[in-house]
Amino acid sequence: MRQALVLGFVAAFAAGPWLQAVAQTEDPVAADFDKFRAVLEQDNPAELWEVKGEQLWKTPRGPKNASLEKCDLGLGPGVVKGAYAQMPRYFADVDRVMDAEARIVHCMITLQGFTYAELAKAPFSNATRTPDPVSIVTYVAAQSAGMKLAAPQNHAKEKATYAAGKEIFFYRAGTFDFSCASCHGVDGQRIRTQPLPNFTKPEQAIRSVQGWPGYRMTGGVMHTLQWRLNDCYRQQRFPEPGYASDTLSALLTYLTVNSNGQVYKGPGIKR
Amino acid sequence: MQQTRRSVMKAGGALGLLAVLGSTLLKPGRALAAWNKGAFEAKSAIDAMKALGMSNAEDSKDIVIRAPDIAENGAVVPIDVTSNIPGTTSISVFIEKNPFPYTGTFDFSQGAVPFVHLRAKLGESTPVRVVVAAGGKFYTAAKEVKVTIGGCGG
Amino acid sequence: MADPMKIRATLQGDVADVRVLMAHPMETGQRKQGGQAVPLHFIQSITAQLNGKTVFSADISQAISRNPVFAFKVKGAKAGDKIVITWKDNKGETRTDETTVRAGS
Numbered sequence: 040m041r042q043a044l045v046l047g048f049v050a051a052f053a054a055g056p057w058l059q060a061v062a063q064t065e066d067p068v069a070a071d072f073d074k075f076r077a078v079l080e081q082d083n084p085a086e087l088w089e090v091k092g093e094q095l096w097k098t099p100r101g102p103k104n105a106s107l108e109k110c111d112l113g114l115g116p117g118v119v120k121g122a123y124a125q126m127p128r129y130f131a132d133v134d135r136v137m138d139a140e141a142r143i144v145h146c147m148i149t150l151q152g153f154t155y156a157e158l159a160k161a162p163f164s165n166a167t168r169t170p171d172p173v174s175i176v177t178y179v180a181a182q183s184a185g186m187k188l189a190a191p192q193n194h195a196k197e198k199a200t201y202a203a204g205k206e207i208f209f210y211r212a213g214t215f216d217f218s219c220a221s222c223h224g225v226d227g228q229r230i231r232t233q234p235l236p237n238f239t240k241p242e243q244a245i246r247s248v249q250g251w252p253g254y255r256m257t258g259g260v261m262h263t264l265q266w267r268l269n270d271c272y273r274q275q276r277f278p279e280p281g282y283a284s285d286t287l288s289a290l291l292t293y294l295t296v297n298s299n300g301q302v303y304k305g306p307g308i309k310r
Numbered sequence: 311m312q313q314t315r316r317s318v319m320k321a322g323g324a325l326g327l328l329a330v331l332g333s334t335l336l337k338p339g340r341a342l343a344a345w346n347k348g349a350f351e352a353k354s355a356i357d358a359m360k361a362l363g364m365s366n367a368e369d370s371k372d373i374v375i376r377a378p379d380i381a382e383n384g385a386v387v388p389i390d391v392t393s394n395i396p397g398t399t400s401i402s403v404f405i406e407k408n409p410f411p412y413t414g415t416f417d418f419s420q421g422a423v424p425f426v427h428l429r430a431k432l433g434e435s436t437p438v439r440v441v442v443a444a445g446g447k448f449y450t451a452a453k454e455v456k457v458t459i460g461g462c463g464g
Numbered sequence: 465m466a467d468p469m470k471i472r473a474t475l476q477g478d479v480a481d482v483r484v485l486m487a488h489p490m491e492t493g494q495r496k497q498g499g500q501a502v503p504l505h506f507i508q509s510i511t512a513q514l515n516g517k518t519v520f521s522a523d524i525s526q527a528i529s530r531n532p533v534f535a536f537k538v539k540g541a542k543a544g545d546k547i548v549i550t551w552k553d554n555k556g557e558t559r560t561d562e563t564t565v566r567a568g569s
Binding site for chain 2: 308
Binding site: 418 | 540
């Protein structure tokens with residue numbers, strides 16, 4: 040009895056002070072944020088990185104002095120239009136599921152001769168530097184703007200990766216005993232001014248991928264989902280996930296498949 | 311919701327007279343031949359307006375300021391200003407609680423419509439004050455914007 | 465040399481709706497990186513020309529957001545007209561880009 044009480048207290052304490060319940064339907068502050076973010080997205084600084092990314096895609100670079108124009112993003116070598124909306128997906132040449140950034144990194148390694156070590160060393164943007172994969176992901180993602188998300192679930196490994204992603208989503212660990220679901224597995228939660236959508240539900244799962252890659256107003260930097268997930272794990276006090284790792288591909292599979300059928304609007308603007 | 315400004319004119323006859331004379335002597339069209347360091351380095355909106363000869367601005371309901379009531383991030387706050395005052399030649403923006411409130415002057419004396427969309431950094435919750443120059447006179451309005459994440463430090 | 469601007473000019477009647485995105489850090493001099501304050505570096509003035517004639521100009525401060533975006537409207541424009549925008553910053557660096565006015569949908 041006492042043990043149950045103690046556990047109950049710990050569980051309540053773990054979630055309590057950080058997460059506030061708000062009415063699910065009416066959050067006028069969040070609605071206003073959405074409205075003005077739409078104004079900002081009409082002219083999005085992310086477009087500067089779309090241009091940069093296209094240059095990087097088409098320019099011969101790296102030890103092999105090759106462009107990325109033969110990179111197969113799932114729709115055939117060099118086909119960029121629509122590819123981002125159909126990832127993560129299974130790739131036969133590596134016999135596993137990859138998300139967009141992992142696939143682009145793979146192409147930079149195999150086609151251009153870059154190494155994983157150099158690309159993973161400092162993979163996230165800061166005020167003075169945007170890593171090349173980030174610009175390329177921005178370009179590739181922009182070519183899927185306006186299309187419905189359709190991460191495939193045909194191959195056995197695509198289905199297994201979805202299941203793994205779901206398990207990862209609910210896996211509690213770290214000093215806070217948090218899982219992704221602690222914040223994003225319940226309706227109507229909020230941290231300060233940011234509502235926390237419930238990613239287990241399709242109509243809210245879209246908010247996990249919508250607007251990413253995104254120009255983040257904090258710092259004026261371009262970030263992809265690899266950064267976003269890494270930062271979630273940091274906030275959960277988890278060990279840092281591997282850059283472009285299978286773990287993140289699995290998590291992205293779970294989130295994207297949950298969002299399938301909904302329109303992806305292209306690179307966005309984030310807080 | 312726009313707020314009505316309390317009069318900027320301080321009590322003190324001589325100073326008041328100078329301000330009146332100043333605003334009629336200065337041509338409020340393309341008021342800045344060079345980047346106005348004095349105004350841009352002023353630490354209050356009142357001082358900046360003084361440096362620009364705009365102290366005698368009267369409240370106007372014909373200036374429309376569209377900005378969020380609460381900014382999601384003070385680093386990028388979208389502000390639309392439309393002046394419906396006939397003969398508008400410029401729109402100037404002051405973010406009152408910023409360390410240097412004077413944010414800029416947009417000139418419409420050469421063919422552009424008196425409308426501008428800009429994005430500014432707001433260090434904290436603040437009135438966003440606008441001064442319009444039209445027909446040789448100055449007009450002003452302001453809108454309060456609340457900021458939850460300050461925009462200056464990065 | 466600074467990265468190019470992205471400029472869009474769309475006709476609505478005889479008014480060109482011009483939207484410009486500029487690549488610039490707009491450093492306030494207050495941001496710290498590696499323990500040091502990054503020096504003041506910001507666009508100070510902007511001009512826009514329609515077919516070679518200045519129609520819009522602005523003087524601005526470092527309080528304008530990083531990677532500035534402005535929108536303004538120019539009367540008396542036609543499809544095919546040339547819009548040229550120039551910015552100059554406090555270090556004397558400058559950038560000029562142009563676009564053609566396109567008919568609105």
